[in-house]
Amino acid sequence: MAVPRLELRGITKQYPGALANDDVSLAIAPGEIHAVLGENGAGKSTLMKIAYGTLAPDAGQILWDGRPVALRAPGDARALGMGMVFQHFVLFDTLTVAQNVALGLPPAAARGPARTWLAPLIARYRLRLDPDAHVGDLSAGERQRVELLRALAARPRLLILDEPTSILSPEAKAALFSTLRQLAAEGCSVVYISHKLEEIRELGDRCTVLRAGRAVATVDPRASARDELAVLMLGTAVDQVRAVEPRPAGDPVLSVRRLSMPAPAGQRVGLREVSFELRAGEILGVAGVSGNGQTLLLSALSGEEASGPDDAVLLMGRPVGRLRPAARRALGLRAIPEERLGRGCVPEMGLDENMLLTMAPAQAAAGGWIRRRGLATAAARVIARYGVRAAAPRVPARSLSGGNLQKFMVGRELDGAPRVLLAAQPTWGVDVGAAARIHQALIDLRDAGGAALVVSEDLDELLGLCDRVAVMAGGRLSPAVARERIGTDMLGRWLEGRWDHDPA
Amino acid sequence: MIRLEPRASASRLATWLSPLAALALTLLGGAALFAMLGVDAWQGLRLFLVEPFDGLYAWGELAVKATPLALCAVGLSLCFRANVWNIGAEGQLVAGAVAGGGAALLAGPGTWPGYVLLVMIAGMLGGMLWAALTAWLKDRFGANEMLVSLMLTYVAQLLLGYLVFGPWRDPYGYNFPQSRPFDEAAVLPVLWEGTRAHAGLWLALAAAVAAWLFLARSHPGFRLRVAGAAPAAARYAGYSSRQVLWTSMLACGALAGLAGIGEVAGPMQRLTASVSPGYGFAAVIAAFLGRLHPAGALLASFVMAALYIGGELAQSRLGLPASIVGVFQGMALALLLLGDTLVRHRIRWHPPAGAAG
Numbered sequence: 001m002a003v004p005r006l007e008l009r010g011i012t013k014q015y016p017g018a019l020a021n022d023d024v025s026l027a028i029a030p031g032e033i034h035a036v037l038g039e040n041g042a043g044k045s046t047l048m049k050i051a052y053g054t055l056a057p058d059a060g061q062i063l064w065d066g067r068p069v070a071l072r073a074p075g076d077a078r079a080l081g082m083g084m085v086f087q088h089f090v091l092f093d094t095l096t097v098a099q100n101v102a103l104g105l106p107p108a109a110a111r112g113p114a115r116t117w118l119a120p121l122i123a124r125y126r127l128r129l130d131p132d133a134h135v136g137d138l139s140a141g142e143r144q145r146v147e148l149l150r151a152l153a154a155r156p157r158l159l160i161l162d163e164p165t166s167i168l169s170p171e172a173k174a175a176l177f178s179t180l181r182q183l184a185a186e187g188c189s190v191v192y193i194s195h196k197l198e199e200i201r202e203l204g205d206r207c208t209v210l211r212a213g214r215a216v217a218t219v220d221p222r223a224s225a226r227d228e229l230a231v232l233m234l235g236t237a238v239d240q241v242r243a244v245e246p247r248p249a250g251d252p253v254l255s256v257r258r259l260s261m262p263a264p265a266g267q268r269v270g271l272r273e274v275s276f277e278l279r280a281g282e283i284l285g286v287a288g289v290s291g292n293g294q295t296l297l298l299s300a301l302s303g304e305e306a307s308g309p310d311d312a313v314l315l316m317g318r319p320v321g322r323l324r325p326a327a328r329r330a331l332g333l334r335a336i337p338e339e340r341l342g343r344g345c346v347p348e349m350g351l352d353e354n355m356l357l358t359m360a361p362a363q364a365a366a367g368g369w370i371r372r373r374g375l376a377t378a379a380a381r382v383i384a385r386y387g388v389r390a391a392a393p394r395v396p397a398r399s400l401s402g403g404n405l406q407k408f409m410v411g412r413e414l415d416g417a418p419r420v421l422l423a424a425q426p427t428w429g430v431d432v433g434a435a436a437r438i439h440q441a442l443i444d445l446r447d448a449g450g451a452a453l454v455v456s457e458d459l460d461e462l463l464g465l466c467d468r469v470a471v472m473a474g475g476r477l478s479p480a481v482a483r484e485r486i487g488t489d490m491l492g493r494w495l496e497g498r499w500d501h502d503p504a
Numbered sequence: 505m506i507r508l509e510p511r512a513s514a515s516r517l518a519t520w521l522s523p524l525a526a527l528a529l530t531l532l533g534g535a536a537l538f539a540m541l542g543v544d545a546w547q548g549l550r551l552f553l554v555e556p557f558d559g560l561y562a563w564g565e566l567a568v569k570a571t572p573l574a575l576c577a578v579g580l581s582l583c584f585r586a587n588v589w590n591i592g593a594e595g596q597l598v599a600g601a602v603a604g605g606g607a608a609l610l611a612g613p614g615t616w617p618g619y620v621l622l623v624m625i626a627g628m629l630g631g632m633l634w635a636a637l638t639a640w641l642k643d644r645f646g647a648n649e650m651l652v653s654l655m656l657t658y659v660a661q662l663l664l665g666y667l668v669f670g671p672w673r674d675p676y677g678y679n680f681p682q683s684r685p686f687d688e689a690a691v692l693p694v695l696w697e698g699t700r701a702h703a704g705l706w707l708a709l710a711a712a713v714a715a716w717l718f719l720a721r722s723h724p725g726f727r728l729r730v731a732g733a734a735p736a737a738a739r740y741a742g743y744s745s746r747q748v749l750w751t752s753m754l755a756c757g758a759l760a761g762l763a764g765i766g767e768v769a770g771p772m773q774r775l776t777a778s779v780s781p782g783y784g785f786a787a788v789i790a791a792f793l794g795r796l797h798p799a800g801a802l803l804a805s806f807v808m809a810a811l812y813i814g815g816e817l818a819q820s821r822l823g824l825p826a827s828i829v830g831v832f833q834g835m836a837l838a839l840l841l842l843g844d845t846l847v848r849h850r851i852r853w854h855p856p857a858g859a860a861g
Contacts, residue, residue, distance in 0.1 A: 073509050304739050325742030343736040357741045365723035
């Protein structure tokens with residue numbers, strides 16, 4: 001191999017209570033797409049933070065074009081020509097796309113109207129963004145593209161992407177992959193962090209597998225079978241989620257009738273006469289590209305946004321349209337939001353206190369006083385039952401990896417014995433093992449007579465998990481169709497909002 | 505070009521050392537200031553470092569000044585933890601002094617000896633009313649609480665001025681703008697013979713303990729912390745942001761009102777045109793010095809009290825201007841903010857953009 005563009009040698013990073021990277025070595029050739037595969041908590045993000053200068057390694061060496069370099073901060077990495085697209089967005093909501101991009105560039109590179117300097121770049125990589133749109137108005141998928149655009153604008157020689165496709169629609173994913181291949185063909189190295197085996201087999205030239213902080217193998221993903229990669233990643237064969245069997249659904253537990261809501265301030269899409277019925281013992285999926293009203297629908301159902309007329313939303317036959325979240329929770333409706341940190345959990349607080357967030361007040365705080373011991377017991381119960389990797393019930397939510405925090409949140413809501421569970425992107429940025437566990441938990445809830453509404457952009461997830469699937473587009477919701485009656489071309493039409501002429 | 509880059513994680517130790525470093529640097533800056541004013545630096549610093557702690561009377565004075573500071577700082581900590589930027593504790597303090605002072609003036613020679621309790625409650629209610637104005641304007645009209653609470657401070661001061669220059673002026677007071685002295689029954693007892701420390705000190709200690717219990721152990725306190733740390737999580741949980749606003753504002757108003765009436769019914773024993781040398785503003789600094797923790801706020805209040813006393817001594821002994829206290833307070837706050845910025849960020853030197861590769 002020619003001189004690697006980036007080489008990591010013997011990287012070791014010790015966290016309190018966990019060895020995140022243990023003597024990891026990795027070499028990335030110019031123009032190569034190199035996948036880094038591993039479960040959440042395997043040390044992928046830590047390794048990339050070290051490569052990008054965000055974290056200092058305890059031991060080990062970083063070489064750029066064959067020369068040892070000391071990266072004291074991300075600025076050093078950027079100066080060398082590295083770019084990074086983070087899993088969590090680091091964008092300014094109140095600024096436009098062009099302004100967000102310009103912030104990362106030398107002033108001379110971003111002069112004049114965005115049409116002249118930014119639009120060509122958007123077109124070249126087919127990112128489908130309006131340079132003058134405010135980032136706050138964009139969907140999660142679009143924001144991800146802004147992140148990518150920001151990295152590309154600096155003309156990187158090596159681009160790191162941390163779980164970039166977790167929320168992308170299939171078309172957006174295909175577009176991203178062709179962008180990445182284009183970049184690689186232009187000579188830019190791409191480091192692609194993921195836990196999605198299919199993607200890595202589709203995209204990667206080479207693949208380094210991390211497990212529990214160690215690099216266990218470097219393989220050619222195209223020549224490796226899916227199971228083989230999974231075994232390398234997890235160390236054991238993956239549990240298969242029990243096949244979903246169609247079963248007669250029970251009575252409607254959540255009915256929504258012609259629910260319309262204006263678009264909230266700063267967003268474009270409202271709800272237009274959304275109607276559906278969720279029955280006991282079923283999982284209903286809502287597919288659609290993000291930014292089509294899913295977030296508003298979920299807020300209206302959970303009670304975070306008052307959902308119009310009282311009888312637009314019926315929970316167990318009871319009108320709840322004007323009830324607040326805590327009151328709806330008391331009736332057995334629980335929700336898992338899309339944003340884990342800052343909405344689903346308070347980042348600085350321990351898991352025990354985060355349990356309290358959605359616990360019934362009577363159970364959580366007798367007479368208004370918090371019982372810390374009871375909370376710790378509850379947190380420990382969720383940690384054990386759902387396989388959350390956390391050192392103790394009191395560790396801050398922020399310290400957990402995305403997948404572990406998601407398992408914690410799913411466990412927390414299931415611990416409250418819900419009759420209806422709303423889940424937004426439940427396996428976004430979650431590894432195979434955790435995703436299987438989360439899916440199993442939803443299926444168990446269904447089999448026990450509960451009901452779940454799953455909003456996801458991952459069609460494979462919905463088609464594997466849900467009894468019925470509806471599609472959301474432009475604030476409208478299509479009729480729900482049994483899973484086995486859904487065809488690919490029909491989905492394609494429906495995702496664009498054209499379902500009125502299809503027999504439902 | 506100098507840039508600030510956020511650190512991956514702030515050191516816990518540094519977070520706690522930053523207030524101490526800020527204080528040490530404030531003293532150093534003070535020494536430099538003394539030197540420039542032609543005063544022996546050590547002699548100047550002695551007034552801030554040694555004299556306020558020298559002897560029973562000095563400790564009593566320290567307690568007298570720390571009491572209102574601590575009450576306000578504890579209340580402000582609650583507001584700031586809830587992301588409610590009430591900087592008008594001074595106005596709430598004055599409103600408390602007015603309301604409590606009004607109650608005190610109703611007492612006569614034969615009044616029931618426990619009447620001072622009612623006076624204190626009236627003070628609390630006065631502070632709460634003033635805080636409620638800010639809370640209501642924010643709740644109802646979305647007014648910025650920072651501006652409203654600050655502006656209402658001047659309204660409260662003018663109201664007090666009107667009363668002591670007008671209807672409440674002591675007819676036997678040689679036209680001084682002050683009320684008649686309060687009756688025995690409306691005055692707070694002195695704690696130790698030979699000092700001016702009054703029972704308000706116990707209230708300040710109790711307030712700090714209660715605020716700590718409230719924040720760390722109570723469900724409403726938890727809701728307040730969630731609302732401050734992650735507003736979206738508070739909405740998701742279904743906590744009412746209005747409730748958090750009202751709880752923190754009213755609690756702070758009550759404590760600031762107590763501070764005001766404590767001053768008036770304690771050391772002053774009458775209303776005058778100025779009941780506070782800016783305790784409510786200095787308490788903002790004390791709250792941040794104390795890391796928005798009730799115990800920290802209490803400790804920091806003693807530090808700020810020592811600054812006040814040192815400043816007074818510098819005035820009387822060295823003939824320095826009264827503004828020296830403000831200079832010290834300003835230095836302490838600016839240095840603390842600087843320290844906190846450096847705890848969370850690091851300074852990096854970047855060559856001018858475009859020069860490299």
